[in-house]
Amino acid sequence: MGLVAAFAIGLLATLAAGAAAAAPARIILLRHGEKQNAWKLCPVGVQRSQALKAQHLGKGAADSLFRPGETPKAFFAITLHTLELITPAATSWGQPVITYSVLPEGSPADFREQLNVQTRKAAQDLLNDPRWDGSTVVVAWEHDHIAKVVPPAKAGKMPGPVPVTLYDLLGLAKFKDAPANWPDETYDYFWIIDFDPATKAPASFRMEKQVFSGAFAGVPQNDWGAPNGLTPASKCQMPKPKKKADRKAGGTQ
Template structure:
């Protein structure tokens, strides 16, 4: 059994010259954490994926959330921090399967697990790895070859109908400066 829908997002904004320092949820400086703007996006994503008005959900509420874990080769906490507010919100109202067991380079194992899930799956990962992840899906549709460094504002969606996958993009449009045009 495979999920009906798999959604992909990159982790929210990371520290850099324009976004500022990385900080933990408690405000402690940490270069492996989100920038302040990233925390703003993480909070906004909670209601994007779990809207108050179910009629407006557009099948965005995940039953399973995967976020890249951290380990010796990748100490980044950003993928997990990006979905932390969403997972907390989902746990208030329903069961959610939250998995952080895979490191960013564990693409084949991650996607094997993803394909055993049911319903809607959300994957928050490092942007350079997202296009190759999709390549692990049998019969995967064509997607853009690269996720641009400056884009934190898009959701890639794979829908499965009659055993075939289709690809679409949904702009988040959550923060000032977010863009509606798809990634090409």
């Protein structure tokens, strides 16, 4: 058995048994902002990063997601897009961003495999590192590695059920309201996962829309799975047309 498969099986067994060594009290999970290319956010995504700091995630935010008097313990990112999105909020708290760094280099397959590896490592650390035990952490991630339905044509070619999304690695399938797929044009939601302090297992899940006002009222706030209304004039990358098999599976490219 390969090392990756062995790790995945071991992590799944831990999740199934509810035997994580440690776990945050809460994970606030969100996707990166709208992107211009593989390396940076478009102007709309940059505005979203500032809106998140001002209204939801920054110190003194108008509609903070944190409990009164609470300080987030850590901010996490995986790609340049997620790092760019979450840095303003983290900086407002005087905190660095902990990165499981993956750069958009090499072939698409190589990039995807690095995302797989780093997502598995991040999940393992979240569920075992005592630094985060009992705290609130913010995780900005790549959407296909938050949740993704694999089209049947691709699923049949995969060597085995090795989990590569936080949906699987954190055991979110137990919640009927947790979507198994994150849509391409949806950038404006938080997933909030609370953990049982005794078992360290996920105890509740909810989705919350990012709602902005004032100077940030123009940042897209579309419903889950609905078009975000952006056009090429925004300088944001447009979603690729879905293939027939992907439409049936609800997957994204």
